[in-house]
Amino acid sequence: MKRDDIYLDYNASTPCDPRVVEAMLPYLTQTYANPSSRNHHPGREAYAALEKARGTVARALGCRSGTEIVFTSGATEANNLVLSGIATAMTSRGRHIVTQTTEHPSVLEPLRHLQRNGWELTEIGVDCEGRIRLDELEASLRDDTVLVSLMLANNETGTVQPVRDASQIAHRRDVMLHCDAAQGVGKLVLDIDQLEVDFLTLSGHKVYAPKGIGALFIRRTKPPLRLPPSIRGGGHEGGLRSGTPNLAGAVALARALEIAGQEVASESGRLAELRDRLEGRITAGVTDAKVNGSRENRLPGTSNISFAAVDGNALLASLPDVAVSTGSACTSVHSEASPVLRAMGVQAQLAKASLRLSLGRFTTREEVDRAAERIVTEVTRLRTVKRRPQST
Numbered sequence: 001m002k003r004d005d006i007y008l009d010y011n012a013s014t015p016c017d018p019r020v021v022e023a024m025l026p027y028l029t030q031t032y033a034n035p036s037s038r039n040h041h042p043g044r045e046a047y048a049a050l051e052k053a054r055g056t057v058a059r060a061l062g063c064r065s066g067t068e069i070v071f072t073s074g075a076t077e078a079n080n081l082v083l084s085g086i087a088t089a090m091t092s093r094g095r096h097i098v099t100q101t102t103e104h105p106s107v108l109e110p111l112r113h114l115q116r117n118g119w120e121l122t123e124i125g126v127d128c129e130g131r132i133r134l135d136e137l138e139a140s141l142r143d144d145t146v147l148v149s150l151m152l153a154n155n156e157t158g159t160v161q162p163v164r165d166a167s168q169i170a171h172r173r174d175v176m177l178h179c180d181a182a183q184g185v186g187k188l189v190l191d192i193d194q195l196e197v198d199f200l201t202l203s204g205h206k207v208y209a210p211k212g213i214g215a216l217f218i219r220r221t222k223p224p225l226r227l228p229p230s231i232r233g234g235g236h237e238g239g240l241r242s243g244t245p246n247l248a249g250a251v252a253l254a255r256a257l258e259i260a261g262q263e264v265a266s267e268s269g270r271l272a273e274l275r276d277r278l279e280g281r282i283t284a285g286v287t288d289a290k291v292n293g294s295r296e297n298r299l300p301g302t303s304n305i306s307f308a309a310v311d312g313n314a315l316l317a318s319l320p321d322v323a324v325s326t327g328s329a330c331t332s333v334h335s336e337a338s339p340v341l342r343a344m345g346v347q348a349q350l351a352k353a354s355l356r357l358s359l360g361r362f363t364t365r366e367e368v369d370r371a372a373e374r375i376v377t378e379v380t381r382l383r384t385v386k387r388r389p390q391s392t
Ligand SMILES: *Cc1c(COP(=O)(O)O)cnc(C)c1O
Pocket: 011, 012, 073, 074, 075, 076, 077, 104, 106, 151, 153, 154, 155, 180, 181, 182, 183, 202, 203, 204, 205, 206, 212, 213, 214
């Protein structure tokens, strides 16, 4: 990153917090033994550190015990593990799964893969704020429904879904609920019992830990649910996910969640204020700038704004010094209109001319003001260029 770059893409990835790096370093250079090598002292030390990290993650989420936490390489793997696992584990009960249209590709693609292989999938729609309708969810449940997958907060708009209400509706029909909380952890006060979910996904690099670590919460049930492994091998992570555990990553995730828990209340207030300042300056500076997503039910640091009468690609190209995205980070290599905004009823051309601005722990007021000024300048310039008749 250049020195003057303004980073407003925290929903795509966050820098590591120096406190997280400090906590993980000894597990790269000193406690490096394989946690499975429990026949020797260094291995037992590594094992103890891994289980301590697991316990910390569990406590941060409000779980009863660390046995409910499986470490994965990230949220994508956790989503794949639970979604294909449930489908396989529950085939005798039914083959119908319910989700909604603005889920992350790491939820939609595994489910669509199942659909191509004989499972039935219902993708319910969202309203203009990006929220599902609970009556529509309720109506979609059938006797052969085995799972509902509903994200906590959307990565593009920050819209927060009514997960607790959805869990209660699903549970009344004896259906389990999975929640991709990659964007909620550390931004909202989060508690597994309060959300009443059965499975929950998180990602390290969205909460100031490194890329390549994540976790899946699996609620303990009686009798225990027998999920098939996502990766077969030596039987690590309770047999669900083989491969030598990423100990330094697990320690980092644990530390990151500890910090998030301590700071979430004050930090969410600060971010909401900065976000409102950013939106206020942009909407005051240019006409026809529309904020997408919910006003009340939204992540504090996320803003998604559509600019009428400008070309989205031209706008991005004219802002090389402001790191933002259009659509999700994963789809921004294509220049298609964001399916998330389209599902909310935003017209295609306008959806293409939308910026996702996501703020985080190291965002300053000065950066917000500079970014707002740059965006206002470029939108105004592009509109003027467009209006000016071609001279020969
Ligand atoms: C980033 C993100 C993911 C993917 O997380 P990885 O750890 O990068 O695999 C999944 N879901 C949501 C909502 C995300 O924002």
